[in-house]
Amino acid sequence: MEPSSQSPDSPDKELSGDEEALMKELERAGLPRREFLKLVSCTGGSLLGIQLLATKNALAQASTAPAAGAAAGGLSVELQVNGVSHALNLDPRTVLLDALRETLGLTGTKKGCDHGQCGACTVIVDGKRVLSCLTLAAQAEGKVIRTVEGLAGDELHPMQEAFIKHDSFQCGYCTPGQLCSAVALLEEAKRGEASFVTKDLTAGTTSLSDDEIRERMSGNICRCAAYPQIVAAIREVQN
Structure with a gap:
């Protein structure tokens, strides 16, 4: 009978079920099949030895991949x-x-x-x-x-001053978003943009009622419920 010509790292080498499962897992991590088969030969087929060596090699190869991809x-x-x-x-x-x-x-x-x-x-x-x-x-x-x-560089914007004056925050986490919304909504009103509660679309909306302010700020949630103080601050700045 002729000796097998199959080399230890041949891609056609038969693997056990456990080895096949491990190989697929390591291929996903970036270890080529041929490299895995070499490790099988080096460790004498010991599954634990294969796993340790293969994992080390796969991680070493994968560590350089993100930088290149980015x-x-x-x-x-x-x-x-x-x-x-x-x-x-x-x-x-x-x-x-x-x-x-x-x-x-x-x-x-x-x-x-x-x-x-x-x-x-x-x-x-x-x-x-x-x-x-x-x-x-x-x-x-x-x-x-x-x-x-x-909003105002190194100085406080009038809206920031009004928020401080009216104690329009507690934990303060939502405050940056509240401030940006408040400043922008006054500009929207100056441009004549209406809201859902605007009664007369032809009259312009430069002077906002409390209902208008609440509606226009409804996309900004304050879990500390400082809404009355926020409305008061915006009302003061618009006046």
Whole structure:
């Protein structure tokens, strides 16, 4: 009988059921089949030895993969934030909230529900309120972005002063989003934009009733229930 010509690391080498299962798992982690078969030969078929050596090799190979992938798939984005231009290289899936907080270090904007339901992540883009957790960073390229840090530079914005005066917060987590919404809604009113409770669409809405303010701020949740004080602060600033 002729001797088998199959080498120890042949891709056709027969494996046990356990070895097949382990090999598939390690292939998903980045270890090639041929490398796995070499390890089988080196360890004399000991499943524990194979697992230890193969896992070590797979992790070593995988450790360099993310950096290469990130560089290859990066997207060049230029963001204008609070009057400063930032050239960034981001994963195309990066939302504006994460770009502001994690990349630019502007942590005033908060991550609340991360589903566009609470308003904590509200920023102002081209004069309009935007939920930054639902907005891709790439969508904001070429637009003017204002966060709570940029409402008035080193000074306090009148809305910030009014929030302090009326004690319009308790824990303060939602406050950056509340402030950005409050500042933007007054600009919306100046432009004559109506809300769901606007009674006369032809009259303009430069002077807002408490009902108007509550309706326009309804997308910003305050779990501390400082709503009456928030309305009072906005009413004072608009007057």
